[in-house]
Amino acid sequence: MLESHKKLERNSIWLLIFTVVAVSIGGLVEIVPLFRMETTIEPVKGVRPLTPLELAGQDIYIREGCNTCHSQQIRPLRDEIQRYGHYSLAAESMYDHPFVWGSERTGPDLARVGGKYSNMWHLEHLKNPRSVVPESIMPNYSLLATRPVRTWDIADKMKALAAVGVPYTKAHIANAAIDMQIQTLPDEDPTGLQERYGPKVVPQDYGSGDLGSPTEADALIAYLQQLGTQVDFTTYDPDYELKKAPAK
Incomplete structure (x- = not known):
């Protein structure tokens, strides 16, 4: 066996061929399961695609x-969970591209x-971080x-995301511009917006612009304010979520 290995090491062509074969096999083992994403990410109640305003904020x-400078992944380690909260679930970022x-x-x-x-804390933090966090x-x-x-x-971006699996429907895309505006109008009827994105999406004043005319700060704050809120971890049961998943 060792003699055969010596011959392989001394022949650059054969060494290159066997190296490519070994790397290809290893790559396939890692990549192929990702094409079956529905079987590798546990379904979790509450996870939804971002609203147009949140998507712009992302x-x-x-x-x-x-x-x-900021991560969005809490590892299942005691110190991380005590500091930041429940460890991150794969499903929470399944609609993120990238x-x-x-x-x-x-x-x-x-x-x-x-x-x-x-919202005002976030706005002040964006304008002058040291006004709320001195260090x-x-x-x-x-x-x-x-x-x-x-x-x-924004509608074209949602179409592109729908093409790679994000569950944006024709109704989501057709109402993208108006949904972005409504989310910054706290007195506007939110029925349509909530029908498309769920009851947790509440129109509100994000503080930096005229109501109905969102700024980039408004969009960024809207994105930050939904992070970690989609899943109700007080009732989350990973065993239950897996049991109720449809059989493949």
């Missing part, structure tokens, strides 16, 4: 590099930040409160 979150798990924590993990602070090294993002959020391409 784009801003990525554009500004927030995921460089994923924003992050790999570093210069700032705290944001997987459960939704509802932890008020923060985060740069100021006051400019976001002056920029109107992009609306003209």
Whole structure:
């Protein structure tokens, strides 16, 4: 066996061929299961696609590099759970394209930040982080409160996401622009918006712009405020969720 291995190491062509074969087999073993995503992610009640305003906020979150300093993945370790809350579920990010798990924590993990602070706290934090967190090294993002959020391409973005499996329907896409506006109008009838995205989506004043004319700060705050709020962890039972999943 060792003699055969020596011959392989001394023949660069055969070594290259066997290396490619070994890497290909290993790659297939890792990649093929991902094409059967419905069997690798447990179904969880409450998980929904982002609203148009939240989706715009996620784009801003990525554009500004927030995921460089903030992770969105709570590992199932005691210290992480005590500090941040329930460990992250795969289903919570199943509609994210791209994923924003992050790999570093210069700032705290944001997987459960939704509802932890008020909209005005988030707005002040974006404008001047040190006004609410004196030790923060985060740069100021006051400019976001002056920029109107992009609306003209949100429907096209939702169409693209629907093509890769995000369950946006024709009704979601057709009402994208109006849903984005309604989510920033606290006195507007939310029936249609909630029919499409669930009762937890409540129109509200995010603080930085005129009502009905959302800014980039409004969109980013809306995105942050839904993080970790979709799943009710007081009733979440992983064994029950798996048992009720349809048989494959």
